[in-house]
Amino acid sequence: MTPSAVRPIRHLRWWIIAMVMVGTAVNYLARSALGSAAPTLTKELDMSTQAYSYVVAAFQLAYTIVQPLAGWILDVLGAKVGLFVFAIGWSLANMAHALATGWPSLAVYRGLLGVFEGAVIPAGMKAVSDWFPDKERSVATGWFNIGTAIGSMIAPPLVVWCILVGSWRLAFIVTGAVGLVWAALWLAFYRRPQEHSRISPEELAYIEAGQAPDAAPAEGPRRPSWITIARTRNFWAIALPRFLADPAWQTFNFWIPLYLVTVRGMDLKQIAAFAWLPFLAADLGSIFGGYLSPALMRFGGVSLLTARKLTILTGSVLMIGPACIAFAPNAYWAIALFCVGGFAHQILSGALITLSADVFPKHQVATATGMAGTAAWTGGLLFSLLVGALATTIGYNPLFVCLAIFDLIGAALVFSLLRKPALA
Template identity: 55%
Template sequence: MARIGKLRWVIIGLVTLGTILNYLARSTLSVAAPTIKAEFGMDTEQYSWVVLAFQASYTVMQSVAGAILDALGTRLGFFLFAIGWALSNMAHGLASSWQGLAFFRGLLGATEAAAIPAGAKTVSEWFPAAERPLATSAFQMGTSVGNMIAPPLVVFCILNWGWQSAFLVTGALSVVWALLWWFGYRTPEAHPRLSSAERRLIEEGRGGGDLGDRPATRMAVLRSRAFWAIAVPRFLAEPAWQTFNFFIPLYLVAVWSLDLKSIALWSWLPFLAADVGSLTAGLLPPLLMRRGVGMIASRKVTMTVGAVCMAGPACIGLATSPGLAIALFCIGGFAHQMLNGALITLCADVFDKRTVATASGMAGTVAWIGGMLFTFLIGQSADAYGYNPLFIALAGFDVVGAAALWWLLREKRTVATGPTLEIHHDLIENGREP
């Protein structure tokens, strides 16, 4: 077969498309929420239970999905999960109450949980260390694009064919992608269209730190200080992204009384800004490294800059118009994807390729516990106290997360050899030394 130049970027493009459709499917409900709430007679607390059903199953299954991907391989594992989330999403149209909607939402969460671990594993398999931030940013941009496409597409379906059609259309698109993935993906070792030069580039750029004959267990990951350096900031950061995903349309209705068409006009903009944040997370670390900053430090600086930018959404309570509120949401989308891209990249940096999906999935579980707890808080307090205190809290969480990252993933200097980056022993023991 003919070789494809820079095939690794074609592969990450395929992952990005899958991530777009994954987030398009999950975002369908948030756009359709005002319509479904009115039809089912749901209040915000009941809607929060529907969201929590997704979050709870997603939280549990991220660790399971990561282990399955490491066991079955990226190709088969991601294919099976994609078919699962496509069918689960289409089944939403069968719901006739908020309880039924919560059931199908739980199935969707369980099957969609593989997307980020699969992306991280693909990056570890296909990319040398220097290119991982940009590759991670590429597939992470899919999360924002999926959210950005959802408002116009879902509103179009609702206005023309009813809310059930929105779930059928977005689910069917995921079925098509699953087939593309099955026929298009192989590991670098097995891909017939990978050139020998690119294969050498990938293999030489992976770095050391392989586990050899030692078992790659979950307990080994959990004992790693590096794991908690990633998991704790993700726990504190995820509530912001969950809020942007599930509550922006409801906020615009509750606070600014916007109609469905106005929501479609405004609510995609924060996710466009999030794409810029993802791109920044891919471009800033290499720039810092060219100026002498260490690989791990470059990720930490990127995460910290994103955390500081979260001051934007903390000021949403001061907005005097829906346009200004959306602008502050845009700053939040940019900030979150910038810091989150750095944290996801760190998994591929510090864990062996055979454990990166497990580590990423387990960190995702910790993150989604944070998101789930915050969603419960929104459900209990938004109607009574408004959204403003919640937005302030989101900014504080990320600042604490940045401090935790710097403290847990420390750099040391050795006297004998001069300034060097020395990752904590348990990082070398269970992952990869940069």
């Protein structure tokens, strides 16, 4: 069917990114279900804090290892088929959590979830690189990246409701089933712009005219190379700061409920009422960060990459907020500082993720994003193990200070390493 055979949808690219955002939210709903169920799980399965950190690490280890492969598969198969397969996998793996009888079996199912969930961010960036001109990429990334926070925000009230009306096992079945529904919708409706029957000729021309030559559609298939990407300076300008930044986001996802219960004395209903607020703030940070780069370019007269650098620096400075949680007089002030952290992290994270589409050609975007994701999740994995080992001895507060220091170092690395790429 040719594009002229059906009525075009106005601004179709924004509908596409909305679909990516929903998929990202579904993905993060699945992974965040564990953190929300943790206070109940640790009691019913007789899990120590150390054992819980092993379960978290199983997901992080699998997710870390699989991301370059997931990105490569997406670059070869395309976002449509590739993400559909991964979404089916993560949904079934999440539902399998309901079969756990102790922390070892829970860790196995958690590891399977990590294997399949590693595709969502590379797929999102591949869709952005296909569907958006350069000047709109950070905005598009900001909007789809709010899905990470929406999923994490929905998880506490939904999981607690499932526990109260049924059990923690029901929570994993429900959150997994949502993913199966989204996967079917993705397969039915997603296409590349050149293949989509509902895109107008004007929008297609606008997208292609706004993309730099090294991001133009390839003449025939080109296979991405991990080695070629790893040899570039710009890859490390993205990967090292992501290694330093991701411990904050994974700490917020996996440890906030336990921190609020064990340190701040909250109960399960209070967790459901308040633990989602940092992720609402993170949504706002994603949107703000997405618009900050083009605003800096328009009103500050800076280049695209300089705008990205300044956005990352802004988020890094704001991360000083959660570093001050030790001074919070009560749980509500602590949550407020977590909100500052969620807002700050998503500002810098969105800019870092968008850089893959800024400095790599289309046929390498998902692979480069996946490789940088491996660096990010390596940092998160190591830090989660550190939290599990030290939280009961030195407390959480010094660990929160480390998160701010990491991000400031990461911003310095972006400024020193990132360079404008040569045209392909």
